[in-house]
Amino acid sequence: MAVQRLSIAAYQTRRKVTAMLEIWGRRSSSNVQALMWCVEELNLEAVRHDAGFIYGVTDTDSFARMNPNRTVPVLKDNGGEALWETGAILRYLADRYGPSSFWPKAPAERAQVDKWAEWAKLNVALQFTGPVFWRVVRTPEADKDPEAIAPALRALHANLLIAEEHLQHNTWLSGDSFTLADIQMGHVLYRYFDIDIARPKLPNLRRYYERLMERPAYLAHVAISYEELRGALPG
Numbered sequence: 001m002a003v004q005r006l007s008i009a010a011y012q013t014r015r016k017v018t019a020m021l022e023i024w025g026r027r028s029s030s031n032v033q034a035l036m037w038c039v040e041e042l043n044l045e046a047v048r049h050d051a052g053f054i055y056g057v058t059d060t061d062s063f064a065r066m067n068p069n070r071t072v073p074v075l076k077d078n079g080g081e082a083l084w085e086t087g088a089i090l091r092y093l094a095d096r097y098g099p100s101s102f103w104p105k106a107p108a109e110r111a112q113v114d115k116w117a118e119w120a121k122l123n124v125a126l127q128f129t130g131p132v133f134w135r136v137v138r139t140p141e142a143d144k145d146p147e148a149i150a151p152a153l154r155a156l157h158a159n160l161l162i163a164e165e166h167l168q169h170n171t172w173l174s175g176d177s178f179t180l181a182d183i184q185m186g187h188v189l190y191r192y193f194d195i196d197i198a199r200p201k202l203p204n205l206r207r208y209y210e211r212l213m214e215r216p217a218y219l220a221h222v223a224i225s226y227e228e229l230r231g232a233l234p235g
Helices: 008-012 030-041 061-066 086-097 107-138 146-167 180-186 189-194 203-212 216-221
Strands: 017-024 044-049 074-077
Touching (some): 017 030, 030 216, 107 180, 180 203
């Protein structure tokens, strides 16, 4: 299947859908990256405020009134009630603004996308971010524990082999269309392929990742520097 290419300049000049989203969360947060990527794919207007980690804000009373967990991202749609938890926010945006190719309206079809989105969140994103990325990148060099990293990588790669086999017969994670499942799966793959770890040969996953890298919204919000996180314990 041919992949449509669109220059970043052309992409950024497209007419935005009428919606004003307000988002709290730092650019280097992988969950915020997933949200911002989704926002751009749906062609929505958004204003983002840095929050969390070195940027503070999450420790204020006003933020706690929006999200008592003091985590990012947090979203308000046109001044409405605050939403938190990345998966819930993504499904909300997909349901309200997404085309049926991205988030099907029929419950049975939507469930086929949602099962892969949930699988990717639990078995790829969560198994990569804390067990691998935090230990390889965010842990100070003197504190790194190779004996903890090795089994974490084995567990992650066992799950990626499922995706590898599935992508042999599918262009995108849930079939022939780019969907919310690809947001949940793909937002950690830039870091997975970029950090210094041993990776098995996963040619189908690699081709899938290369297709993601051809999407301007992915380049703008996901394939970006994470240097501010290096050697910095999670927070």
